[in-house]
Amino acid sequence: MSPRHIALVLSYLGTAYHGWQIQKNGITVSETVGDVLSRITDEKIKLTGCGRTDAGVHALRYVADFRTTSGISTEKLPAALNSLLPRDISVLAAFEIPGSFHSTRSCVRKEYIYKIHLGKTRSPFLRDLALHYPYPFNFAEVKKACANFVGTHDFSAMRTLGTPVKSTVRTMYSCDAEISGDMAYIYMCANGFLYNMARAITGTLLEVARNKTSADGIPEILLSRDRARAGATAPAHGLYLARLWYNTDNEMFNRLCNYEFIEGSM
Amino acid sequence: MSPRHIALVLSYLGTAYHGWQIQKNGITVSETVGDVLSRITDEKIKLTGCGRTDAGVHALRYVADFRTTSGISTEKLPAALNSLLPRDISVLAAFEIPGSFHSTRSCVRKEYIYKIHLGKTRSPFLRDLALHYPYPFNFAEVKKACANFVGTHDFSAMRTLGTPVKSTVRTMYSCDAEISGDMAYIYMCANGFLYNMARAITGTLLEVARNKTSADGIPEILLSRDRARAGATAPAHGLYLARLWYNTDNEMFNRLCNYEFIEGSM
Numbered sequence: 001m002s003p004r005h006i007a008l009v010l011s012y013l014g015t016a017y018h019g020w021q022i023q024k025n026g027i028t029v030s031e032t033v034g035d036v037l038s039r040i041t042d043e044k045i046k047l048t049g050c051g052r053t054d055a056g057v058h059a060l061r062y063v064a065d066f067r068t069t070s071g072i073s074t075e076k077l078p079a080a081l082n083s084l085l086p087r088d089i090s091v092l093a094a095f096e097i098p099g100s101f102h103s104t105r106s107c108v109r110k111e112y113i114y115k116i117h118l119g120k121t122r123s124p125f126l127r128d129l130a131l132h133y134p135y136p137f138n139f140a141e142v143k144k145a146c147a148n149f150v151g152t153h154d155f156s157a158m159r160t161l162g163t164p165v166k167s168t169v170r171t172m173y174s175c176d177a178e179i180s181g182d183m184a185y186i187y188m189c190a191n192g193f194l195y196n197m198a199r200a201i202t203g204t205l206l207e208v209a210r211n212k213t214s215a216d217g218i219p220e221i222l223l224s225r226d227r228a229r230a231g232a233t234a235p236a237h238g239l240y241l242a243r244l245w246y247n248t249d250n251e252m253f254n255r256l257c258n259y260e261f262i263e264g265s266m
Numbered sequence: 267m268s269p270r271h272i273a274l275v276l277s278y279l280g281t282a283y284h285g286w287q288i289q290k291n292g293i294t295v296s297e298t299v300g301d302v303l304s305r306i307t308d309e310k311i312k313l314t315g316c317g318r319t320d321a322g323v324h325a326l327r328y329v330a331d332f333r334t335t336s337g338i339s340t341e342k343l344p345a346a347l348n349s350l351l352p353r354d355i356s357v358l359a360a361f362e363i364p365g366s367f368h369s370t371r372s373c374v375r376k377e378y379i380y381k382i383h384l385g386k387t388r389s390p391f392l393r394d395l396a397l398h399y400p401y402p403f404n405f406a407e408v409k410k411a412c413a414n415f416v417g418t419h420d421f422s423a424m425r426t427l428g429t430p431v432k433s434t435v436r437t438m439y440s441c442d443a444e445i446s447g448d449m450a451y452i453y454m455c456a457n458g459f460l461y462n463m464a465r466a467i468t469g470t471l472l473e474v475a476r477n478k479t480s481a482d483g484i485p486e487i488l489l490s491r492d493r494a495r496a497g498a499t500a501p502a503h504g505l506y507l508a509r510l511w512y513n514t515d516n517e518m519f520n521r522l523c524n525y526e527f528i529e530g531s532m
Contacts, residue, residue: 013390058391078387088390121344124279124354125324129391 003069006077007097008033009256010062013088015128015237018055020062026055029089033064036084040077041070050103050244051110054196056128056236060113061092061244061257063103095253109173109245111258112198114186115238116206118179130183131238137184137209142177144215145208146186149175149201149222156225158201159194160233168194168225177205189243196233203231272340273331273363274299274347275522279354280324281394281503286315295319295355299330302350306343307336316369316510317376320462322394322502326379327358327510327523329369361519375439375511377524378464380452381504382472384445396449397504403450403475408443410481411474412452415441415467415488421460422491424470426499428461434491436460443471455509462499469497 010033018026022034030047037045050063072080077094085091100106115130117123122132152171159168174189186205188198204221207213213221213231221229244257276299284292288300296313303311316329338346343360351357366372381396383389388398418437425434440455452471454464470487473479479487479497487495510523 011387011390060391082387087388087393090387090390092387121277121348121356121358122353124277124356125326125395127353 003067004074005065005067005097005099005101006074007063007065007095007101007103007253008077008081009092009095009253010059010064011090011092012059012062013128014053014056014058016086016088019057020049020051020053029053029059029062030064032086032089033081033091034066036081037066037068039084040080041068041072043068043070048103050107051193051241052195053241054199054236054239057239057241058129058237059241062241063107063244063246063257065097065101065103067099093253093256095250097248097250097253101248106246106248107244108247109189109191109258110193110241111187111189111243112193113240113242114188114198114202114234115240116184116186117182118184119182128237131235133184133206133209135210138211139177139179139184139209141211141215142184142186142205142209145205145213145218146175146177148215148218149188153222154225155194155197155222157221157227157230158197158204159227160196160200162195165194170194170197175201187242198239199233199236200227200230202234202238205231206234207231269333269335270340271331271333271363271365271367272343273329273361273367273369273519274343275358275360275519276325276328276330277356277358278325278328279394280319280322282352282354284321285323286317286319286328292321295325295328296330298352298355299347299357300332302347303332303334305350306346307334307338309334309336314369316373317459317507318461319507320465320502320505323505323507324395324503325507328507329373329510329512329523331363331367331369333365359519359522361516363514363516363519367514372512372514373510374513375455375457375524376459376507377453377455377509378459379506379508380454380464380468380500381506382450382452383448384450385448394503397501399450399472399475401476404477405443405445405450405475407477407481408450408452408471408475411471411479411484412441412443414481414484415454419488420491421463421488423487423493423496424463424466425460425493426462426466431460434460436463441467453508464505465499465502466493466496468500468504471497472500473497 034047047064078091081091117130156168172190178185300313313330344357347357383396422434438456444451
């Protein structure tokens with residue numbers, strides 16, 4: 001067989017994993033999926049993911065690509081993988097894609113959702129799935145603050161130093177907050193996210209929620225490029241990589257990556 | 267202290283428990299909460315619950331009452347209990363109520379919700395929380411069938427033989443189905459439920475969903491009083507005791523028990 005290039009669309013509960021990327025001190029999603037793929041194809045498979053996710057962060061959609069010379073049918077791959085994968089990882093679909101595709105570099109836009117449970121008492125159904133925040137929450141001010149993250153900014157104040165990056169400028173296409181019942185949701189959609197950026201923005205919005213920072217103060221915090229001026233990094237377990245945008249010729253693939261929140265995918 | 271009668275409103279994830287009621291072969295919710303109460307009050311506490319729930323069944327709301335002569339403040343009880351209870355059980359509130367109150371006998375109406383995930387692929391976020399049913403689902407026919415359960419019927423065909431009951435007649439106030447995204451929900455509200463009744467009705471609706479039984483066939487199945495004519499008992503992990511109706515003088519208690527589904531309670 002000539003080598004094929006395959007992209008997987010996954011969904012996973014991050015609780016049990018040390019994020020996506022292989023590392024020495026814990027099991028990762030990449031390693032878990034890679035091992036099963038290697039077993040199925042009888043090849044050593046190296047997966048490229050659409051980005052790092054931190055330990056405990058979830059993915060409603062995640063894209064990873066790999067090359068294989070094995071004869072396994074792309075169509076049957078999801079069922080074959082799911083039968084061997086642990087129940088907290090699910091492969092939604094597999095697509096044969098051009099060799100030039102790269103899960104990270106071909107991704108033009110990502111959306112993260114941060115879930116906050118505002119109920120007075122912790123919910124047995126949300127442990128590891130949402131931040132429990134049983135305090136007054138100034139929603140109107142949070143919504144105003146969100147709007148101040150939209151646009152092209154240097155997000156140095158909203159990241160943790162990690163692997164060096166060429167630029168700390170990113171474009172936030174939309175940033176908004178929603179309340180439904182006793183849940184609050186923060187939506188962040190950008191052309192890319194720096195290390196811990198989604199969690200630092202959420203942490204800053206939590207300071208706005210408790211009136212420690214005002215919405216009007218956000219532009220100045222961004223301009224300061226000073227991490228210490230922003231809020232603490234919000235806990236990982238409330239964060240979901242939710243939607244991904246690719247401009248490939250495969251419309252089904254593009255659409256599956258960015259279709260809007262549906263309940264079963266939660 | 268003169269003895270006080272206290273009602274607790276709880277919420278729990280049933281996955282790790284052998285239902286509510288104490289039994290020899292596994293840990294139950296009743297036992298878990300009772301042990302913590304005994305520890306806090308330094309008395310041997312016997313809890314009366316609002317009904318049995320099967321192993322794996324969840325409760326968005328559950329009511330249990332007990333008597334105590336200890337001096338612990340009713341108001342502080344939820345926080346004290348939650349600090350000692352495992353994270354899959356949560357005490358939402360505690361109320362001092364008249365001695366005549368009985369969690370089962372004073373309950374005039376209950377609502378169960380059954381959750382079905384219709385997505386093609388299992389969801390990592392719904393394991394133990396919804397039945398995965400990745401098959402064609404005739405929703406219009408299911409909705410029609412639901413209506414045929416409403417009214418006062420002998421529900422013998424929809425129960426598993428268990429503890430003898432005086433009557434197998436129950437009044438179903440409402441029974442309906444809803445679809446939202448890739449989830450289907452069955453709502454069942456009655457003055458009482460026989461053993462496994464909610465799961466047998468759901469199992470029968472699943473036969474309707476796959477066109478094995480028609481909506482028009484439901485009245486005849488009910489009249490037959492023959493369990494074999496109905497569908498199989500649906501798995502426990504999709505079922506939630508959702509709302510409870512009491513007519514006590516305590517409006518806050520009554521309302522907390524039956525307020526409608528809100529997301530954090532999920």
